[in-house]
Amino acid sequence: MVRMTDFRAGSKLLLIFAVLILLTGCWSRRELNELSIIVGIGVDWENGKYVVSYQVVNPGEVASQKQASERAPVTLYQSKGDSMFEAARRLTTEAPRKAYLGHLQLLVVGEKVARHGIIDVMDNLLRDNEARLDFNVIVAKGEKAENILEIYTPLEKLPTQNMRHSLETSERNWAPAIAMTMDEMASILSANNGIRLVLPGIHIVGDEHLATKKENVFRYRPPGRFQFTEMAVFKEGKLIGWLNEKESRGYTDLTDKLQSTSVKLPCSEPGLIGVEIAGSNAKTKALVKNGKPTVEVTIRTKANVVEKIGCGKVDLTDPDTIDRLGKQLEQEMRKNAEASLKRAKALKADIFGFGQALNRGNPQLWEKLKLRWDDEYFPQLPVTIHIKADILRTGTIGNTNLNKNEMRKEG
Numbered sequence: 221m222v223r224m225t226d227f228r229a230g231s232k233l234l235l236i237f238a239v240l241i242l243l244t245g246c247w248s249r250r251e252l253n254e255l256s257i258i259v260g261i262g263v264d265w266e267n268g269k270y271v272v273s274y275q276v277v278n279p280g281e282v283a284s285q286k287q288a289s290e291r292a293p294v295t296l297y298q299s300k301g302d303s304m305f306e307a308a309r310r311l312t313t314e315a316p317r318k319a320y321l322g323h324l325q326l327l328v329v330g331e332k333v334a335r336h337g338i339i340d341v342m343d344n345l346l347r348d349n350e351a352r353l354d355f356n357v358i359v360a361k362g363e364k365a366e367n368i369l370e371i372y373t374p375l376e377k378l379p380t381q382n383m384r385h386s387l388e389t390s391e392r393n394w395a396p397a398i399a400m401t402m403d404e405m406a407s408i409l410s411a412n413n414g415i416r417l418v419l420p421g422i423h424i425v426g427d428e429h430l431a432t433k434k435e436n437v438f439r440y441r442p443p444g445r446f447q448f449t450e451m452a453v454f455k456e457g458k459l460i461g462w463l464n465e466k467e468s469r470g471y472t473d474l475t476d477k478l479q480s481t482s483v484k485l486p487c488s489e490p491g492l493i494g495v496e497i498a499g500s501n502a503k504t505k506a507l508v509k510n511g512k513p514t515v516e517v518t519i520r521t522k523a524n525v526v527e528k529i530g531c532g533k534v535d536l537t538d539p540d541t542i543d544r545l546g547k548q549l550e551q552e553m554r555k556n557a558e559a560s561l562k563r564a565k566a567l568k569a570d571i572f573g574f575g576q577a578l579n580r581g582n583p584q585l586w587e588k589l590k591l592r593w594d595d596e597y598f599p600q601l602p603v604t605i606h607i608k609a610d611i612l613r614t615g616t617i618g619n620t621n622l623n624k625n626e627m628r629k630e631g
Contacts, residue, residue: 255320260380262365265333272307273298273366293377304344321351326380328365334459353403359452361421372436395481396468414575417454470560476502485548491530506577514602524613536614549609565599
Protein backbone atom coordinates (compact mmCIF):
# COMPACT_ATOMS: atom_id res chain seq x y z
CA MET A 221 0.00 0.00 0.00
CA VAL A 222 1.34 3.40 -1.00
CA ARG A 223 1.62 5.77 1.92
CA MET A 224 0.30 9.37 1.58
CA THR A 225 3.74 10.81 2.39
CA ASP A 226 5.29 8.85 -0.50
CA PHE A 227 2.59 10.09 -2.84
CA ARG A 228 3.19 13.71 -1.80
CA ALA A 229 6.95 13.33 -2.19
CA GLY A 230 6.49 11.90 -5.67
CA SER A 231 4.18 14.77 -6.66
CA LYS A 232 6.72 17.33 -5.49
CA LEU A 233 9.45 15.61 -7.49
CA LEU A 234 7.32 15.66 -10.66
CA LEU A 235 6.59 19.37 -10.10
CA ILE A 236 10.32 20.13 -9.74
CA PHE A 237 11.08 18.28 -12.98
CA ALA A 238 8.31 20.20 -14.78
CA VAL A 239 9.70 23.56 -13.58
CA LEU A 240 13.23 22.59 -14.62
CA ILE A 241 12.00 21.71 -18.11
CA LEU A 242 10.28 25.09 -18.42
CA LEU A 243 13.43 26.88 -17.27
CA THR A 244 15.63 25.29 -19.93
CA GLY A 245 14.59 28.00 -22.40
CA CYS A 246 13.60 27.88 -26.06
CA TRP A 247 15.55 25.51 -28.24
CA SER A 248 15.61 28.06 -31.07
CA ARG A 249 16.74 31.01 -28.93
CA ARG A 250 19.40 33.25 -30.43
CA GLU A 251 21.40 35.86 -28.61
CA LEU A 252 21.20 39.49 -29.71
CA ASN A 253 24.91 39.59 -30.54
CA GLU A 254 24.36 36.74 -33.00
CA LEU A 255 21.86 38.66 -35.14
CA SER A 256 21.89 41.48 -37.68
CA ILE A 257 18.93 43.71 -36.80
CA ILE A 258 17.36 44.77 -40.10
CA VAL A 259 15.44 48.07 -39.97
CA GLY A 260 15.16 48.76 -43.69
CA ILE A 261 15.05 46.73 -46.91
CA GLY A 262 15.49 48.10 -50.41
CA VAL A 263 14.56 46.07 -53.48
CA ASP A 264 15.72 46.97 -56.99
CA TRP A 265 15.61 45.30 -60.40
CA GLU A 266 18.77 45.11 -62.47
CA ASN A 267 19.48 42.98 -65.55
CA GLY A 268 16.71 40.53 -64.75
CA LYS A 269 17.78 40.02 -61.13
CA TYR A 270 16.64 41.27 -57.75
CA VAL A 271 19.07 43.56 -55.95
CA VAL A 272 18.32 43.44 -52.23
CA SER A 273 19.80 46.00 -49.82
CA TYR A 274 19.61 45.39 -46.07
CA GLN A 275 20.03 48.33 -43.70
CA VAL A 276 21.52 46.87 -40.52
CA VAL A 277 21.78 48.67 -37.18
CA ASN A 278 25.19 49.27 -35.63
CA PRO A 279 23.99 48.92 -32.00
CA GLY A 280 26.91 50.75 -30.41
CA GLU A 281 26.37 53.81 -32.61
CA VAL A 282 22.71 54.30 -31.75
CA ALA A 283 23.07 53.84 -27.98
CA SER A 284 21.80 57.04 -26.32
CA GLN A 285 24.68 57.34 -23.83
CA LYS A 286 27.49 56.52 -26.23
CA GLN A 287 29.66 59.34 -27.54
CA ALA A 288 29.48 60.01 -31.26
CA SER A 289 32.10 58.28 -33.37
CA GLU A 290 33.10 58.24 -37.01
CA ARG A 291 31.14 55.07 -37.70
CA ALA A 292 27.77 55.25 -39.44
CA PRO A 293 24.70 54.31 -37.36
CA VAL A 294 23.78 51.68 -39.94
CA THR A 295 25.52 49.45 -42.47
CA LEU A 296 24.13 48.60 -45.89
CA TYR A 297 24.64 45.06 -47.17
CA GLN A 298 23.64 44.23 -50.72
CA SER A 299 23.35 41.15 -52.91
CA LYS A 300 21.75 39.95 -56.17
CA GLY A 301 19.69 36.90 -57.00
CA ASP A 302 17.05 35.42 -59.28
CA SER A 303 14.69 35.54 -56.30
CA MET A 304 14.39 37.56 -53.10
CA PHE A 305 15.26 34.49 -51.04
CA GLU A 306 18.40 33.74 -53.05
CA ALA A 307 19.59 37.33 -52.79
CA ALA A 308 18.94 37.35 -49.04
CA ARG A 309 20.87 34.11 -48.49
CA ARG A 310 23.77 35.32 -50.61
CA LEU A 311 24.15 38.21 -48.17
CA THR A 312 25.54 35.74 -45.65
CA THR A 313 28.78 35.69 -47.67
CA GLU A 314 29.28 39.31 -46.58
CA ALA A 315 27.22 39.96 -43.45
CA PRO A 316 28.77 38.48 -40.26
CA ARG A 317 25.44 37.64 -38.59
CA LYS A 318 22.12 36.10 -39.54
CA ALA A 319 19.49 38.60 -40.65
CA TYR A 320 16.63 39.23 -38.22
CA LEU A 321 13.49 40.98 -39.53
CA GLY A 322 11.57 41.33 -36.27
CA HIS A 323 12.30 45.08 -36.11
CA LEU A 324 11.85 45.92 -39.80
CA GLN A 325 10.43 49.44 -40.18
CA LEU A 326 10.51 50.23 -43.87
CA LEU A 327 10.46 48.47 -47.24
CA VAL A 328 11.60 50.68 -50.12
CA VAL A 329 10.71 49.44 -53.60
CA GLY A 330 12.66 50.88 -56.54
CA GLU A 331 10.57 52.16 -59.46
CA LYS A 332 11.96 49.54 -61.85
CA VAL A 333 11.03 46.60 -59.66
CA ALA A 334 7.65 48.24 -58.95
CA ARG A 335 6.91 48.30 -62.67
CA HIS A 336 8.19 44.74 -63.02
CA GLY A 337 5.88 43.60 -60.18
CA ILE A 338 5.90 43.45 -56.40
CA ILE A 339 3.97 40.22 -55.80
CA ASP A 340 7.13 38.10 -55.53
CA VAL A 341 8.73 40.67 -53.21
CA MET A 342 5.72 40.49 -50.92
CA ASP A 343 5.53 36.71 -51.06
CA ASN A 344 9.03 36.33 -49.66
CA LEU A 345 8.45 38.72 -46.76
CA LEU A 346 4.99 37.36 -45.93
CA ARG A 347 6.39 33.85 -45.59
CA ASP A 348 9.08 34.95 -43.13
CA ASN A 349 7.71 34.05 -39.70
CA GLU A 350 10.06 36.53 -37.98
CA ALA A 351 8.87 39.59 -39.90
CA ARG A 352 6.07 41.65 -38.40
CA LEU A 353 3.65 43.07 -40.96
CA ASP A 354 3.33 46.59 -39.50
CA PHE A 355 6.29 48.04 -41.42
CA ASN A 356 5.61 50.72 -44.04
CA VAL A 357 6.05 50.24 -47.79
CA ILE A 358 7.08 53.10 -50.10
CA VAL A 359 8.15 53.46 -53.74
CA ALA A 360 11.32 55.29 -54.81
CA LYS A 361 10.14 57.57 -57.63
CA GLY A 362 12.76 57.71 -60.37
CA GLU A 363 15.30 56.33 -57.89
CA LYS A 364 16.90 53.12 -56.81
CA ALA A 365 15.78 51.89 -53.42
CA GLU A 366 19.40 51.59 -52.30
CA ASN A 367 19.90 55.35 -52.86
CA ILE A 368 17.06 56.10 -50.43
CA LEU A 369 18.51 53.82 -47.76
CA GLU A 370 21.94 55.45 -48.05
CA ILE A 371 20.74 58.94 -47.04
CA TYR A 372 22.14 60.48 -43.84
CA THR A 373 19.17 62.05 -42.07
CA PRO A 374 19.02 64.70 -39.32
CA LEU A 375 17.23 64.36 -35.96
CA GLU A 376 17.03 60.56 -36.11
CA LYS A 377 20.16 58.41 -36.30
CA LEU A 378 18.37 55.64 -38.16
CA PRO A 379 17.33 56.85 -41.64
CA THR A 380 14.40 54.43 -41.85
CA GLN A 381 13.08 55.65 -38.50
CA ASN A 382 13.33 59.25 -39.72
CA MET A 383 11.46 58.39 -42.92
CA ARG A 384 8.76 56.44 -41.12
CA HIS A 385 8.11 59.21 -38.59
CA SER A 386 8.06 61.79 -41.39
CA LEU A 387 5.56 59.71 -43.37
CA GLU A 388 3.25 59.27 -40.38
CA THR A 389 3.44 62.99 -39.55
CA SER A 390 2.80 63.94 -43.17
CA GLU A 391 -0.22 61.64 -43.31
CA ARG A 392 -1.73 63.37 -40.27
CA ASN A 393 -1.04 66.93 -41.45
CA TRP A 394 -0.67 66.99 -45.23
CA ALA A 395 -3.29 65.53 -47.57
CA PRO A 396 -1.12 64.26 -50.49
CA ALA A 397 0.48 61.60 -48.28
CA ILE A 398 -0.63 58.27 -46.90
CA ALA A 399 1.11 55.55 -44.90
CA MET A 400 0.60 51.96 -46.04
CA THR A 401 1.73 48.93 -44.04
CA MET A 402 2.57 45.52 -45.47
CA ASP A 403 -0.48 44.07 -43.74
CA GLU A 404 -2.82 46.60 -45.39
CA MET A 405 -1.08 46.17 -48.72
CA ALA A 406 -1.40 42.38 -48.62
CA SER A 407 -5.10 42.67 -47.80
CA ILE A 408 -5.75 44.85 -50.86
CA LEU A 409 -3.74 42.72 -53.29
CA SER A 410 -4.97 39.35 -52.09
CA ALA A 411 -8.68 40.19 -52.02
CA ASN A 412 -8.94 41.72 -55.53
CA ASN A 413 -12.45 42.83 -54.66
CA GLY A 414 -12.85 46.24 -56.22
CA ILE A 415 -9.98 48.42 -55.05
CA ARG A 416 -6.49 48.95 -56.43
CA LEU A 417 -3.32 49.57 -54.45
CA VAL A 418 -1.84 53.05 -53.93
CA LEU A 419 1.55 53.55 -52.24
CA PRO A 420 3.39 56.74 -51.20
CA GLY A 421 6.34 57.85 -53.33
CA ILE A 422 9.70 59.16 -52.12
CA HIS A 423 12.62 60.80 -53.89
CA ILE A 424 15.84 62.65 -53.14
CA VAL A 425 15.83 66.45 -53.19
CA GLY A 426 19.04 68.41 -53.74
CA ASP A 427 22.50 66.88 -53.99
CA GLU A 428 22.12 63.10 -54.21
CA HIS A 429 25.86 62.55 -53.83
CA LEU A 430 26.19 64.61 -50.61
CA ALA A 431 23.05 63.01 -49.23
CA THR A 432 25.04 59.79 -48.72
CA LYS A 433 27.89 61.54 -46.87
CA LYS A 434 28.05 62.07 -43.11
CA GLU A 435 28.69 65.78 -43.71
CA ASN A 436 25.08 65.96 -44.90
CA VAL A 437 23.82 66.25 -41.30
CA PHE A 438 26.45 68.76 -40.17
CA ARG A 439 24.76 71.69 -41.92
CA TYR A 440 21.75 73.77 -40.94
CA ARG A 441 20.06 72.72 -44.17
CA PRO A 442 21.26 69.31 -45.40
CA PRO A 443 22.18 69.58 -49.10
CA GLY A 444 20.58 66.20 -49.81
CA ARG A 445 17.17 65.28 -48.36
CA PHE A 446 14.32 62.88 -48.94
CA GLN A 447 10.81 64.08 -49.68
CA PHE A 448 7.55 62.21 -49.98
CA THR A 449 6.04 63.04 -53.33
CA GLU A 450 3.07 61.87 -55.35
CA MET A 451 1.41 58.47 -55.07
CA ALA A 452 2.10 55.28 -56.99
CA VAL A 453 -0.88 53.49 -58.57
CA PHE A 454 -0.73 49.70 -58.97
CA LYS A 455 -2.75 47.26 -61.03
CA GLU A 456 -2.27 43.49 -60.87
CA GLY A 457 0.69 44.15 -58.56
CA LYS A 458 2.52 46.38 -61.05
CA LEU A 459 3.14 50.13 -61.01
CA ILE A 460 1.18 51.73 -63.85
CA GLY A 461 1.36 55.44 -63.07
CA TRP A 462 1.59 58.29 -60.56
CA LEU A 463 -0.85 60.75 -59.03
CA ASN A 464 0.49 64.31 -58.81
CA GLU A 465 -0.07 66.49 -55.74
CA LYS A 466 -3.49 67.77 -56.82
CA GLU A 467 -4.67 64.28 -57.76
CA SER A 468 -3.27 62.86 -54.52
CA ARG A 469 -5.26 65.42 -52.54
CA GLY A 470 -8.40 64.33 -54.35
CA TYR A 471 -7.59 60.70 -53.62
CA THR A 472 -7.42 61.27 -49.86
CA ASP A 473 -10.66 63.28 -50.01
CA LEU A 474 -12.60 60.56 -51.84
CA THR A 475 -11.23 57.62 -49.82
CA ASP A 476 -11.81 59.11 -46.35
CA LYS A 477 -8.06 59.21 -45.67
CA LEU A 478 -7.92 62.98 -45.15
CA GLN A 479 -7.06 63.91 -41.57
CA SER A 480 -5.77 67.47 -41.82
CA THR A 481 -4.24 69.75 -44.44
CA SER A 482 -4.05 73.38 -45.55
CA VAL A 483 -5.86 75.00 -48.46
CA LYS A 484 -5.27 78.42 -50.04
CA LEU A 485 -8.40 80.37 -50.98
CA PRO A 486 -7.96 83.48 -53.19
CA CYS A 487 -9.69 86.77 -52.36
CA SER A 488 -10.72 89.69 -54.59
CA GLU A 489 -7.48 91.49 -53.72
CA PRO A 490 -4.01 90.12 -54.46
CA GLY A 491 -3.79 87.81 -51.47
CA LEU A 492 -5.13 84.63 -49.93
CA ILE A 493 -7.05 83.16 -47.05
CA GLY A 494 -5.31 80.21 -45.42
CA VAL A 495 -7.70 77.49 -44.28
CA GLU A 496 -6.85 74.42 -42.21
CA ILE A 497 -9.03 71.36 -42.65
CA ALA A 498 -9.41 69.98 -39.14
CA GLY A 499 -11.53 66.95 -39.98
CA SER A 500 -13.19 65.26 -42.92
CA ASN A 501 -15.51 62.34 -43.47
CA ALA A 502 -16.27 60.66 -46.81
CA LYS A 503 -18.94 58.05 -47.43
CA THR A 504 -19.30 56.10 -50.66
CA LYS A 505 -22.57 54.57 -51.81
CA ALA A 506 -23.04 52.47 -54.93
CA LEU A 507 -26.44 52.49 -56.64
CA VAL A 508 -27.94 50.77 -59.65
CA LYS A 509 -29.90 52.92 -62.10
CA ASN A 510 -31.45 51.41 -65.22
CA GLY A 511 -29.43 48.27 -64.63
CA LYS A 512 -26.12 50.16 -64.55
CA PRO A 513 -23.94 51.00 -61.52
CA THR A 514 -23.50 54.57 -60.32
CA VAL A 515 -21.64 55.95 -57.31
CA GLU A 516 -22.32 58.81 -54.92
CA VAL A 517 -19.61 60.17 -52.61
CA THR A 518 -20.61 62.49 -49.77
CA ILE A 519 -17.84 64.49 -48.09
CA ARG A 520 -18.33 66.54 -44.92
CA THR A 521 -15.44 68.78 -43.94
CA LYS A 522 -14.72 71.03 -40.98
CA ALA A 523 -12.16 73.81 -41.33
CA ASN A 524 -10.67 76.85 -39.59
CA VAL A 525 -9.28 80.10 -40.94
CA VAL A 526 -5.63 80.26 -39.91
CA GLU A 527 -4.21 83.00 -42.14
CA LYS A 528 -5.24 86.16 -43.98
CA ILE A 529 -2.63 87.68 -46.28
CA GLY A 530 -3.36 90.78 -48.38
CA CYS A 531 -7.13 90.41 -48.02
CA GLY A 532 -7.87 93.50 -45.91
CA LYS A 533 -11.42 93.91 -47.25
CA VAL A 534 -12.46 90.41 -46.22
CA ASP A 535 -14.57 90.73 -43.06
CA LEU A 536 -14.24 87.50 -41.10
CA THR A 537 -16.89 88.65 -38.63
CA ASP A 538 -19.55 88.63 -41.37
CA PRO A 539 -21.51 85.33 -41.57
CA ASP A 540 -21.93 85.81 -45.32
CA THR A 541 -18.14 85.91 -45.69
CA ILE A 542 -17.81 82.64 -43.77
CA ASP A 543 -20.46 81.02 -45.97
CA ARG A 544 -18.64 82.25 -49.07
CA LEU A 545 -15.33 80.84 -47.84
CA GLY A 546 -17.03 77.51 -47.21
CA LYS A 547 -18.29 77.48 -50.80
CA GLN A 548 -14.79 78.31 -52.07
CA LEU A 549 -13.34 75.45 -50.05
CA GLU A 550 -15.93 73.09 -51.52
CA GLN A 551 -14.94 74.18 -55.02
CA GLU A 552 -11.24 73.57 -54.35
CA MET A 553 -11.93 70.12 -52.95
CA ARG A 554 -14.17 69.30 -55.92
CA LYS A 555 -11.43 70.27 -58.38
CA ASN A 556 -8.98 67.96 -56.62
CA ALA A 557 -11.46 65.09 -56.44
CA GLU A 558 -12.41 65.41 -60.12
CA ALA A 559 -8.75 65.56 -61.16
CA SER A 560 -8.01 62.40 -59.18
CA LEU A 561 -11.04 60.61 -60.61
CA LYS A 562 -10.08 61.60 -64.15
CA ARG A 563 -6.52 60.30 -63.70
CA ALA A 564 -7.68 57.00 -62.19
CA LYS A 565 -10.14 56.44 -65.02
CA ALA A 566 -7.39 57.13 -67.56
CA LEU A 567 -5.23 54.51 -65.82
CA LYS A 568 -8.23 52.13 -65.68
CA ALA A 569 -7.62 51.48 -61.99
CA ASP A 570 -10.33 51.81 -59.34
CA ILE A 571 -8.20 53.14 -56.50
CA PHE A 572 -11.21 54.53 -54.61
CA GLY A 573 -12.93 51.24 -53.78
CA PHE A 574 -16.08 51.96 -55.80
CA GLY A 575 -16.12 48.28 -56.78
CA GLN A 576 -16.04 47.37 -53.09
CA ALA A 577 -19.06 49.60 -52.48
CA LEU A 578 -20.93 47.91 -55.32
CA ASN A 579 -20.02 44.50 -53.92
CA ARG A 580 -21.44 45.47 -50.53
CA GLY A 581 -24.68 46.84 -51.95
CA ASN A 582 -25.27 44.46 -54.83
CA PRO A 583 -23.03 41.38 -54.71
CA GLN A 584 -24.92 39.62 -57.51
CA LEU A 585 -24.25 42.45 -59.97
CA TRP A 586 -20.63 42.71 -58.80
CA GLU A 587 -20.05 39.04 -59.60
CA LYS A 588 -21.12 39.74 -63.18
CA LEU A 589 -18.98 42.86 -63.59
CA LYS A 590 -15.84 42.28 -61.52
CA LEU A 591 -13.69 40.67 -64.23
CA ARG A 592 -14.21 43.68 -66.52
CA TRP A 593 -14.64 46.32 -63.84
CA ASP A 594 -11.37 48.26 -64.16
CA ASP A 595 -11.00 48.09 -67.93
CA GLU A 596 -14.60 48.50 -69.03
CA TYR A 597 -17.03 49.69 -66.37
CA PHE A 598 -14.97 51.91 -64.07
CA PRO A 599 -13.76 54.31 -66.83
CA GLN A 600 -17.42 54.98 -67.75
CA LEU A 601 -18.78 54.97 -64.19
CA PRO A 602 -21.01 57.98 -63.34
CA VAL A 603 -19.75 59.45 -60.05
CA THR A 604 -21.62 62.18 -58.19
CA ILE A 605 -19.66 64.08 -55.55
CA HIS A 606 -21.44 65.98 -52.78
CA ILE A 607 -19.22 68.24 -50.65
CA LYS A 608 -20.24 70.30 -47.62
CA ALA A 609 -17.53 72.39 -45.93
CA ASP A 610 -18.16 74.26 -42.68
CA ILE A 611 -15.84 77.04 -41.48
CA LEU A 612 -15.96 76.76 -37.69
CA ARG A 613 -13.32 79.19 -36.43
CA THR A 614 -11.61 82.33 -37.67
CA GLY A 615 -8.86 82.59 -35.05
CA THR A 616 -8.62 84.20 -31.65
CA ILE A 617 -7.99 87.73 -33.02
CA GLY A 618 -11.13 87.63 -35.15
CA ASN A 619 -11.02 90.36 -37.80
CA THR A 620 -8.18 92.88 -37.92
CA ASN A 621 -7.85 96.03 -40.04
CA LEU A 622 -4.35 96.92 -38.91
CA ASN A 623 -1.99 97.48 -41.80
CA LYS A 624 1.71 96.73 -41.57
CA ASN A 625 2.74 100.30 -40.67
CA GLU A 626 0.22 100.50 -37.84
CA MET A 627 1.34 97.14 -36.52
CA ARG A 628 4.98 98.32 -36.53
CA LYS A 629 4.01 101.47 -34.54
CA GLU A 630 2.15 99.47 -31.95
CA GLY A 631 5.09 97.06 -31.68
